[in-house]
Amino acid sequence: HVCVNNQEHDRMRINAVVDERTLREIYLKGFEMAIKESQPWTVMCAYNKLNGVYCSENQMLWNEILRKEWGYQGIVMTD
Secondary structure, three states, X not given: OEOOOOOOOOOOOOEEOOOHHHHHHHHOHHXXXXXXXHOOOEEEEOOOXXXXXXXXXXXXXXXHHHHHHOOOOOEEEOO
């Protein structure tokens, strides 16, 4: 689940507040490597909020990073 999905308790209500450097170096690095190397057909988004925005609605994650920066062409789906 992309990204910052580190707990099960209250995972649908938690708001993970993470600065951009930490997000990219710790939480997104593994996803970036997997997506660039394997070009999966689907990516599943996390339930939680990231910096106040639900991951499923996070335009920075899906449009800016995933699609523009990493070149991902598959679909993003919820769990």
